[in-house]
Amino acid sequence: MRLALLGGTGDFGEGLALRFARDTDHEILIGSRDPERAREAVTAYEDTLETHGASGSIKGFTNEMVADRADIVVLAVPPYYVGDTVDAIADKLDGDTILVSPAVGMKRDENGMHYHSPPAGSTTELVANRAPAGTPVVGTYHNLPANTLADLETEIDFDTPVVGDTDAVQMVISLTNEVEGLRGLAAGPLANAREVESLTPLVINITKYNSELDEAGVKWV
Amino acid sequence: MRLALLGGTGDFGEGLALRFARDTDHEILIGSRDPERAREAVTAYEDTLETHGASGSIKGFTNEMVADRADIVVLAVPPYYVGDTVDAIADKLDGDTILVSPAVGMKRDENGMHYHSPPAGSTTELVANRAPAGTPVVGTYHNLPANTLADLETEIDFDTPVVGDTDAVQMVISLTNEVEGLRGLAAGPLANAREVESLTPLVINITKYNSELDEAGVKWV
Numbered sequence: 001m002r003l004a005l006l007g008g009t010g011d012f013g014e015g016l017a018l019r020f021a022r023d024t025d026h027e028i029l030i031g032s033r034d035p036e037r038a039r040e041a042v043t044a045y046e047d048t049l050e051t052h053g054a055s056g057s058i059k060g061f062t063n064e065m066v067a068d069r070a071d072i073v074v075l076a077v078p079p080y081y082v083g084d085t086v087d088a089i090a091d092k093l094d095g096d097t098i099l100v101s102p103a104v105g106m107k108r109d110e111n112g113m114h115y116h117s118p119p120a121g122s123t124t125e126l127v128a129n130r131a132p133a134g135t136p137v138v139g140t141y142h143n144l145p146a147n148t149l150a151d152l153e154t155e156i157d158f159d160t161p162v163v164g165d166t167d168a169v170q171m172v173i174s175l176t177n178e179v180e181g182l183r184g185l186a187a188g189p190l191a192n193a194r195e196v197e198s199l200t201p202l203v204i205n206i207t208k209y210n211s212e213l214d215e216a217g218v219k220w221v
Numbered sequence: 222m223r224l225a226l227l228g229g230t231g232d233f234g235e236g237l238a239l240r241f242a243r244d245t246d247h248e249i250l251i252g253s254r255d256p257e258r259a260r261e262a263v264t265a266y267e268d269t270l271e272t273h274g275a276s277g278s279i280k281g282f283t284n285e286m287v288a289d290r291a292d293i294v295v296l297a298v299p300p301y302y303v304g305d306t307v308d309a310i311a312d313k314l315d316g317d318t319i320l321v322s323p324a325v326g327m328k329r330d331e332n333g334m335h336y337h338s339p340p341a342g343s344t345t346e347l348v349a350n351r352a353p354a355g356t357p358v359v360g361t362y363h364n365l366p367a368n369t370l371a372d373l374e375t376e377i378d379f380d381t382p383v384v385g386d387t388d389a390v391q392m393v394i395s396l397t398n399e400v401e402g403l404r405g406l407a408a409g410p411l412a413n414a415r416e417v418e419s420l421t422p423l424v425i426n427i428t429k430y431n432s433e434l435d436e437a438g439v440k441w442v
Contacts (some may be wrong), residue, residue: 006254069279091244104266109295109412111409111410111412111413112409112412112413112416113415113416114413114415115415115416115419157442158442161423161426161427171322185427185434186422186427186430186431187333187426187427187430188332188333188426188429188430189332191330191332191333192332192333192335192426194335194336195333195334195422195423195426196337196423197337198416198419198420199420199423201416201421202382202408202416202417202419202420203360203441205382205408205409205416206382206406206407206408206441208409209406209407209408209409210406210407210441213406213441215442216441217440217442218439218440218441218442219439219440219441219442220424220427220431220434220437220438220439220440221378221379221437221438221439221440
């Protein structure tokens, strides 16, 4: 399977790329608006994997090119770029390509982070509204700490809720569970995306007020 | 210390009463609008404790009477009763009595549960607005599964976020951590209550779509 990480040069894209490349046999495609940056990121990720005695298949191209080739496309971009990113790749999506939305709209104030959803109700639903009709859309990975993912020395044991159409959710959960220490948990259809996205500001707030939980994740027990 | 559970005859009150009675030395006061129901609940809880080879100090009175005696008052009532319950006990609260709000406004549809906050922003902030000025208000215990708490055979290992004024939050966290397998996690001031309350519908939705996680809790790892 080919897994594309759009905005794959950012911290979160790096974490996902390293974990998926190390722990699965899938081909990881790093997308960026600038293909040169994507290729530089691939070189850096390959170096990191080698340092940890690991390897994997990673390639870098433009966002459009990786979306064209991939079976699953993760929109690892900031929430305010999500809509434009979907527009940019729209004509590369066939009805089978699964779009995965991990972005969360938030506002920070002196107390902490607060959930701030777009008019669509959630960023995941915004993606579903902007994508071509019939595109399977899944919301997940919102609550995973980027730096912990990117640090391959750290053994993880994290859950991540997954919302969307049942078949696409099951496919993304299967893929997610191939990564050591990650478990996807079905959380219902897209209409439940708000509740899933709202977990992220809570995780950040708990990190802010409990320094020992910096870069922690959440587990259902 | 005296811990009052208003609405302590319900499922959630039962769970808290049994765990606090078994695991701490504090006096547990069960409040109900009907003092006879409170006394019946106390008898039932004492029987349950005895069945499990445990004991504890539990007494039952009206909501007003337990609020008058307690150091910490938990509003273990449905969200639509919270405001009236605060009004009913308002003249029994001195400036030191900590009010704890565990209720969450939610709406259920065919997909699952959705967070539905009052105009105050959260039920915890509604409590703060309705309570006499200067009353320390804390929001916590929203995400704890009532039936698991009430089943003393089940060893728990749950986290619960805690919001409010720093001193009151620290006192409630200390109390919470006395219960075996419970850990309170500071999540900031009352302004962060929405993010804390929003976790509950997500926990319920994940339960709905993952039957093996029925009555599960959440842990920061």
